[in-house]
Amino acid sequence: MKVFIGYVSLSGNTEKMAINIKNRMKAVGCEVYMERLDIVEVDALKDFDLAFIGLYTWNLEDLPYEANEFYEEIDQVDFAGVKVAFFGAGDLTHSKPCAAIDILSEKMKQFGFNVYNRVLKIHHESSTYEQLRKCEDFAEHALIWGSKRKKWRFFMWDRMLGNPKYQKSAFFVKEGP
Numbered sequence: 001m002k003v004f005i006g007y008v009s010l011s012g013n014t015e016k017m018a019i020n021i022k023n024r025m026k027a028v029g030c031e032v033y034m035e036r037l038d039i040v041e042v043d044a045l046k047d048f049d050l051a052f053i054g055l056y057t058w059n060l061e062d063l064p065y066e067a068n069e070f071y072e073e074i075d076q077v078d079f080a081g082v083k084v085a086f087f088g089a090g091d092l093t094h095s096k097p098c099a100a101i102d103i104l105s106e107k108m109k110q111f112g113f114n115v116y117n118r119v120l121k122i123h124h125e126s127s128t129y130e131q132l133r134k135c136e137d138f139a140e141h142a143l144i145w146g147s148k149r150k151k152w153r154f155f156m157w158d159r160m161l162g163n164p165k166y167q168k169s170a171f172f173v174k175e176g177p
Contacts, residue, residue, distance in 0.1 A: 001029075001031070001143070001146070002030070002047070002048045002050075003025045003032045003048060003051070004045060004048040004052070005033070005034040005052045005054070006034075006037045006040050006051065007034075007055070008036060008056065008064045009089075010058075013131075014054045016131060017054055017089060017131060019034075020132050020135035020139075021052055021139045022034050028143065037066060037067050038066035038067070042079075043073075045084070046077070046082055049146060050083050050084075050142065051083065051084045052087060053085070055088045055098070055100040055101055056088060057098050058100065061100075062103075063103055071103075071107060075111055079113045080112035081114055082114065083116070084114070084115055085138070085145075086115070086120070087101075087119070087120035087121070088122075089121075089123070089131075090122075090123075092121060116146070118138070118145075
């Protein structure tokens with residue numbers, strides 16, 4: 001599966017989250033490309049099976065300036081069916097935590113993106129271990145959601161996690177002419 005991870009980060013927290021997601025995707029055998037959003041052309045997302053977008057929120061309720069061009073380009077291309085999942089770090093005590101994610105997510109939905117209904121928002125002061133655990137869990141669930149062959153993904157996932165039910169190799173034999 002071909003996965004794209006795009007992010008913008010001010011304090012480094014969202015970048016750490018992107019790296020954690022990237023490492024998890026690589027660990028399960030995905031082909032991963034990671035880049036900052038301020039140098040990515042939006043139409044490049046069409047080349048991927050699943051995209052992760054990570055943002056920080058500027059001034060408590062605005063898009064970061066690095067994501068403005070990306071945001072403006074969304075309405076120039078048809079993105080029907082392109083799957084995207086959102087993540088970010090911010091102040092979760094605010095009345096609109098990680099508002100930039102909500103702003104970008106809504107616009108992407110309007111222009112045909114298939115947006116994962118689960119969003120990963122981590123408090124900017126959370127521990128590294130807590131971030132890692134949440135990022136891995138989020139990445140795993142988004143991958144299952146984004147996969148076209150869900151049954152096969154569950155089977156492979158259980159084998160990789162060492163589920164004893166799937167310890168033996170599986171062979172599929174086509175019978176008949």
